[in-house]
Amino acid sequence: MSYKVRSLRVDEWPRAKALRLEALRDPVAPIAFMETYESAAARPDSFWRDRAERSAEGATGAQQIIAEGPDGEWVGTLTVLMEEPGATDWAGLPVERLQGHLVAVYVQPGHRGIGLTEVLFDAGLEWAWVQGAERVRLLVHEDNARALRAYRRAGFAETGVTTALGPDAGERELELAVERPDEESDR
Template sequence: MGYQVRTIKADEWQQVKELRLTALADPIAPVAFHETWHNASNYADDVWRVRTERSAAGTDMTTYIGETAEGTWAGMVVVLVEPSGQGEPKGEDASLDLDTAHLVAVYMRPEHRGTGLARQLFDAAIRWSWELESPRIERVRLWVHEDNVRAEGFYRKLGFVRTSASAPDPKAPSRTEFEMALPRPDGGGTR
């Protein structure tokens, strides 16, 4: 199956809302996302509009989607830019002195899993990160729940490795999330 991988447009907030709520209703959501369907489903439309417009601007964040020939949004990944010292600390995160791109909201509809779409989305998100002129991204990171074994395996295939940072899952503090990072190929860092 072929996909067009592209960034979202400012007026596509309804599609963003639909895909995000679908992701949060998926059985994997408890180990994949911190946001809950219940909370997100109660957001006013303006929240979705602002999120979409900010992402479409592509300055401090961007969202990539994979779209089928029929126009279905099959998957997504969001990239957040975290200039050094401004990342969201979790656990003992010593890497905040690096300009970082943080991948979040990774989701593929079940019928599109295993098709290569996730790799296409990650390739686009990572390429966008390396191409930023300011800040110059030194690493791309994400967090993976200890019970999300399939996702961690996929991230490892892309070159991500666990760093020394970990944190309790805010929804289930007895469970752990691990940071994984991909250093800049031309001299970036990982800690």
């Protein structure tokens, strides 16, 4: 695979904005993302710069991972949010232990089905483990069959927790179904 997967750099916020806006035009965007293209496009550049600063290389609370194609074009992304125990996450669920939360997963249609999602996941998971995450999870709309398949292939399993993030949205929680890399060595 001739793709490069790495963390976002702060000065790349315009490219991050463009990729996010592209993702919000995807046919499954209404059930995959918690914002619309129109609301995101209306945000000022200061919003996108701040977002990049909070999730760029070197940040500890979040990390945006991007995938560059063979010609340097950005073709995929995901963000890992770190959630502290005792807090309530953005979906209103209680956080019981330090965890990574994968959000904003997107791969351009022409680059799907080649394992790029799994490579993005691996980079996001590695970052979360380094931050001390005790588990990594994500939420996915019950009607987003393509995403559910991809997440299951990557080793995520349903926890049985569901939440409604909108009037008709059933979001399922999935967590990584394998042990942290350092757990095996502790035994």
